[in-house]
Amino acid sequence: MSDSEEEIQERQLKIVLLGDGASGKTSLSTRFAQEAFGKQYKQTIGLDFFLKRITLPGNLNVTLQVWDIGGQTIGGKMLDKYIYGAQIMYVFDIVACVVSFELFILLNTNMLMMKSTSEISFMSSVLTLIDLEHMRTVKMEKHQRFCQENGLMSQFVSAKTGDSACLCFQRLAAEILGIKLSKAEMEQSQHVVKADIVNYSQELVARAVNPPRSSMCSVQ
Numbered sequence: 720m721s722d723s724e725e726e727i728q729e730r731q732l733k734i735v736l737l738g739d740g741a742s743g744k745t746s747l748s749t750r751f752a753q754e755a756f757g758k759q760y761k762q763t764i765g766l767d768f769f770l771k772r773i774t775l776p777g778n779l780n781v782t783l784q785v786w787d788i789g790g791q792t793i794g795g796k797m798l799d800k801y802i803y804g805a806q807i808m809y810v811f812d813i814v815a816c817v818v819s820f821e822l823f824i825l826l827n828t829n830m831l832m833m834k835s836t837s838e839i840s841f842m843s844s845v846l847t848l849i850d851l852e853h854m855r856t857v858k859m860e861k862h863q864r865f866c867q868e869n870g871l872m873s874q875f876v877s878a879k880t881g882d883s884a885c886l887c888f889q890r891l892a893a894e895i896l897g898i899k900l901s902k903a904e905m906e907q908s909q910h911v912v913k914a915d916i917v918n919y920s921q922e923l924v925a926r927a928v929n930p931p932r933s934s935m936c937s938v939q
């Protein structure tokens with residue numbers, strides 16, 4: 720049987736993104752499903768859905784149903800309905816992560832109580848906004864340790880640059896379905912990160928070439 724004649728299998732997975740408000744859930748979902756990014760923050764009221772089909776090794780087509788739960792909805796009564804039968808991806812951002820870790824503990828306690836009835840799995844945690852390195856309040860190692868302690872897959876992403884945004888869903892889907900991705904397969908789904916081109920005005924260039932005399936006084 721040739722490759723093209725191989726049987727194509729279809730699966731569907733429900734992935735729920737949970738995290739603090741403005742931690743980057745919608746941006747990550749949009750980057751993954753629509754390959755787009757918006758700088759403007761628009762709070763998610765309730766929840767949003769995204770659908771994307773990916774192909775995993777072994778000719779396996781997987782449709783990912785991504786449920787983007789608004790940060791304000793986490794304490795709400797509907798949460799147990801939303802997370803029913805889902806794989807949970809926790810979303811923290813490197814800027815406000817310290818606060819979010821506390822949120823996680825609270826969430827985890829609530830969700831463990833729901834777990835017996837809701838058939839949910841805690842699979843993965845992503846640290847978002849990694850392009851904002853200069854504003855970081857948490858070390859990568861702290862997130863990795865946190866994930867190890869809680870049995871979660873640790874991933875670092877940026878919806879802005881696209882860095883690892885698709886890969887984090889691909890890795891999660893593979894893990895859920897018990898598929899091991901090779902290094903080459905992971906690299907293939909890795910987005911090429913492009914840096915912004917800064918368009919310095921002529922004036923700035925001129926100032927750099929002929930810097931103005933310093934007007935600073937020094938008292939000796």
Ligand SMILES: Nc1nc2c(ncn2[C@@H]2O[C@H](COP(=O)(O)OP(=O)(O)OP(=O)(O)O)[C@@H](O)[C@H]2O)c(=O)[nH]1
Nearest residue numbers: 740741742743744745746758760763790848878879
């Ligand atoms: N620099 C940078 N900004 C990001 C990134 N991801 C999200 N943002 C910005 O962070 C803000 C919040 O992002 P959202 O994706 O709306 O956050 P959210 O978690 O969905 O927020 P809620 O709807 O309140 O739950 C927006 O202004 C985004 O443009 C990123 O990777 N890098």
